[in-house]
Amino acid sequence: MPELSQLMQTPNVLAQDYQHAAVGARIMLTGHIHQAIPDVAALAYTQHWDCLNRYGEERFEEEFAVVERVRAGFAGLIEAKAANIALATSVHDLFVRFLSALPLQARPKIVASDAEYPSVARQLARLAEAGIEVVLEPANPASTLVERLARHIDGRTAAICASSVNFETGHQSLELDTLMPLCAAEGVELFVDAYHSINVLSFSVADYNLEQAFVVGGGAKYCQMGSGIAFMHVPPGRDFRPVVTGWFGEYDPVVDSPAQTPLAYADGAVRFGGSSQDMLPVFRAAHVFDFFASRNLTPEFLDEVHHHQLAHLAKCFTDACFAPEQIALSTAVEYMGGFLSFNSPHAQQLSEAMRDRGVHTDFRKQWLRMGPAPYLCDEQLEDAIGALAEAVQEVCG
Incomplete structure (x- = not known):
């Protein structure tokens, strides 16, 4: 089993198993829709x-x-x-x-x-x-x-x-x-x-x-x-x-x-x-x-990875000090499932602006959604919030 620290670092140790999907070169935060398939498949x-x-x-x-x-x-x-x-x-x-x-x-x-x-x-x-x-x-x-x-x-x-x-x-x-x-x-x-x-x-x-x-x-x-x-x-x-x-x-x-x-x-x-x-x-x-x-990626370990990734995304979001009328975390991380949702009247525009910056998210109604995956490193999650900040500046002024 890899250590959580090995997934946090750059590059994520699991990224080598998803080379066809190029998970190390793209920031795919749509894991709640479709996660990359390992090369062995x-x-x-x-x-x-x-x-x-x-x-x-x-x-x-x-x-x-x-x-x-x-x-x-x-x-x-x-x-x-x-x-x-x-x-x-x-x-x-x-x-x-x-x-x-x-x-x-x-x-x-x-x-x-x-x-x-x-x-x-x-x-x-x-x-x-x-x-x-x-x-x-x-x-x-x-x-x-x-x-x-x-x-x-x-x-x-x-x-x-x-x-x-x-x-x-x-x-x-x-x-x-x-x-x-x-x-x-x-x-x-x-x-x-x-x-x-x-x-x-x-x-x-x-x-x-x-x-x-x-x-x-x-x-x-x-x-x-x-x-x-x-x-x-x-x-x-x-x-x-x-x-x-x-x-x-x-x-x-x-x-x-x-x-x-x-x-x-x-x-x-x-x-x-x-x-x-x-x-x-x-x-x-x-x-x-x-x-x-073979990688000993048990549900318990993936749960640990998931909670770390959501908490890290949420911390980066909080540290960026977004105006709540523009975008706000919809609930505390402990009540979230496999992805974070952010309440924003500009959810669609923000998702599109982030995609222009190479960060893939999606939206449902007024919720901008970010779903990480175990092959993403912490640096990619930090870059995603950076792209969100640029998108908010572009869309909301």
Whole structure:
């Protein structure tokens, strides 16, 4: 395992593993959207090509072996069992399968915040158009969101949908561990979008009291795998029968007859499996998991790195003494997830001005967002705040 000091110094000792992305030459503070993929993941393309083209119809054995490695990898990130992990190409795929397992005729109400990621938010909006009662609680303030969501739990509620971190502001949802027992008492399912917690914050389904919750995340952000791979933790010991079901949801999708009625489902999370897909993202994920293991980049260590980087960015910002009416830190660092958000009426213009200076940030509404990554050194973070100061001077005068 590298020392934190080795990541702080210039050059960051991990930067050599991301040469194709040139992370040492660019200041990429959009890690909450997409972190660089380590160079070793390029091996997945040759492995996938060989499996697909050389093995032909015999490829399934190798593909399913890689799938099991990836299920175990995601399970390790949240301290769960691999048997409780379902895979798909996106969170939306998994969310639709989750929705299809709900008794919406008997319980026609779903509760969520008004700042869920579009994979969830758009689908809920369409369900509302189709007659499902969708109740949206304001996501802010995050400190009271869980309490306000819980007020809507009753006999008509099929599910509560919540995020561990607000994807717009980066604020953590406090007291998330109190929600599952309240849901269970009324037979309500809990769906938690933990994409902005996985592999950047220490996140355990046991610590958050989410062993009986559906928890989703994926590879496109802090896991450094790119798009096309996502996972869902499925509550163990339950016989869910999702209406949206592919042939991978059967016991043995190669040998058994997936469409024989009455439909049979595999044990555990596999019953939420889909169907044939491009397996390249799965191969890529396996190589990235191997890379993290070889460098001993554990979730606990990455949490330490993340907290240092956010604190360092925040200190540099505070030391620069910006006018609060122009830009202000949206909350204390201890309540942030994987990135910092700054409240500014000029968020878009500031992001664009910083990009002109070689510093990549992004914005949502009035929030300018900065998401570091473990391969960035402290000097790059300091330079980013310097670029922000120049941008504020340019935009605000």
